[in-house]
Amino acid sequence: MIKVGIIGGETVSAGELIRLLVNHPDVHLMLVASEEHAGMPVTAVHRGLEGDTDLRFCAALSADEAARNLSAVFICGEPWQARQFVEAVDALPTGEPDDSQRHDEDDDDRLRIIDLTGAYRNGERGMVYGLPEHFRKPLVRGATRAAIPSAVAMGVGLALLPLARNSAISGRVTVTVSLASTEMFAASSAPNKPFTPEMSTRFDPVAPAEFRPDAEHFAAEITAFLREVMPAFAGQVSLKLSRTEQRRGVAVTVDVASSMTQTDVRRAIDTAYDDHAFAYRVDHLPDVDEALNTNKCLLYVCDPRVPDDLGTASSATVAEAAPGENALRLVSVSDNLLKGAAGTAVHCMNLLFGLSERTGLALKSSAI
Numbered sequence: 001m002i003k004v005g006i007i008g009g010e011t012v013s014a015g016e017l018i019r020l021l022v023n024h025p026d027v028h029l030m031l032v033a034s035e036e037h038a039g040m041p042v043t044a045v046h047r048g049l050e051g052d053t054d055l056r057f058c059a060a061l062s063a064d065e066a067a068r069n070l071s072a073v074f075i076c077g078e079p080w081q082a083r084q085f086v087e088a089v090d091a092l093p094t095g096e097p098d099d100s101q102r103h104d105e106d107d108d109d110r111l112r113i114i115d116l117t118g119a120y121r122n123g124e125r126g127m128v129y130g131l132p133e134h135f136r137k138p139l140v141r142g143a144t145r146a147a148i149p150s151a152v153a154m155g156v157g158l159a160l161l162p163l164a165r166n167s168a169i170s171g172r173v174t175v176t177v178s179l180a181s182t183e184m185f186a187a188s189s190a191p192n193k194p195f196t197p198e199m200s201t202r203f204d205p206v207a208p209a210e211f212r213p214d215a216e217h218f219a220a221e222i223t224a225f226l227r228e229v230m231p232a233f234a235g236q237v238s239l240k241l242s243r244t245e246q247r248r249g250v251a252v253t254v255d256v257a258s259s260m261t262q263t264d265v266r267r268a269i270d271t272a273y274d275d276h277a278f279a280y281r282v283d284h285l286p287d288v289d290e291a292l293n294t295n296k297c298l299l300y301v302c303d304p305r306v307p308d309d310l311g312t313a314s315s316a317t318v319a320e321a322a323p324g325e326n327a328l329r330l331v332s333v334s335d336n337l338l339k340g341a342a343g344t345a346v347h348c349m350n351l352l353f354g355l356s357e358r359t360g361l362a363l364k365s366s367a368i
Contacts, residue, residue, distance in 0.1 A: 001028040002353055003070045005061050007085060008077020010034040013116050015046035016342035017074055022052045024360035030070060033061040063088035072112040072349055079119035086113060086125050112352045113145045114345045120147040121221055130348045131157055133276050134229065139351040146348040151340025152177055153221040155252035155332040158279050158297050162268035163258055164229040170325055174255040175239040180246045180336055215239050249288035250336040255304060257325045265301050265328060277357045278339065288333045294363045295343035297334040304329035
């Protein structure tokens with residue numbers, strides 16, 4: 001059994017993670033750390049888990065304790081918590097920072113670390129960017145650490161990955177995102193607190209109806225990913241976020257100019273994700289409800305110039321296409337707490353331990 005601990009256990013993403021791990025056939029959830037809630041039942045914070053776990057929050061998880069007693073640690077919460085823990089692990093006498101890059105037959109007891117905080121999405125400390133649809137090989141070939149993408153970057157990345165692999169992205173990438181209210185306080189200790197308009201002022205006190213939770217950071221993360229896949233990419237990523245009243249879910253509209261036609265892109269998406277478990281192209285404009293409570297990302301390709309086929313955001317800007325290029329619009333919908341966080345974290349854990357990608361993630365959509 002994979003012995004697992006969670007740091008930042010009071011967060012929304014940790015709550016989803018717990019729900020997955022207590023039902024994972026190969027996992028024994030050993031502890032959930034939260035200094036704020038130490039001693040309290042996990043079910044007091046994450047409702048709906050009654051009967052699934054009787055764990056109580058512990059105050060903290062040290063690097064030494066993790067290395068001695070656990071197989072894997074998931075880090076939720078704030079980036080400083082991830083940095084503090086990873087640096088402490090790397091400072092242990094028996095481990096060196098580059099240990100995460102080595103893989104020997106006798107290394108089965110190496111501690112795996114999955115970071116959901118965003119601290120290491122730049123690849124530091126041996127972290128593999130946790131988008132399995134592109135980085136599956138390093139995840140299964142000796143890596144011990146994964147940094148989970150933001151829900152926004154995941155949605156955009158899966159939409160553009162087939163184009164980037166074909167070096168078929170030209171100029172500016174314009175992204176419009178409709179994000180559930182939970183994304184605004186995914187690192188908070190109030191997972192069961194309903195969204196209120198006042199929460200939006202945490203990010204944009206001037207315009208509560210539109211918030212910008214690290215919009216520039218999201219754009220930078222997407223740009224870095226595109227340049228990793230397509231080194232020749234020299235365009236800019238502009239990104240606009242708006243909130244919805246839904247408790248969960250993210251819908252992304254991407255406008256881009258490309259040498260590929262709509263038919264080319266559809267084929268490229270089908271080819272890129274043919275042997276992957278959780279990314280699917282659909283032939284209809286998907287509603288975010290179709291992806292809720294699953295680890296799926298649904299992708300749709302449409303013509304931005306057709307009035308009745310405008311994707312998720314009719315206000316999105318049609319990409320400027322040079323002669324010989326095509327203006328394309330791609331739509332991506334997913335559950336920001338599963339595919340955009342906890343689900344992908346478990347997906348990466350499965351790969352790090354050589355398990356089937358779908359293990360513990362056979363989730364049924366709530367869509368009617």
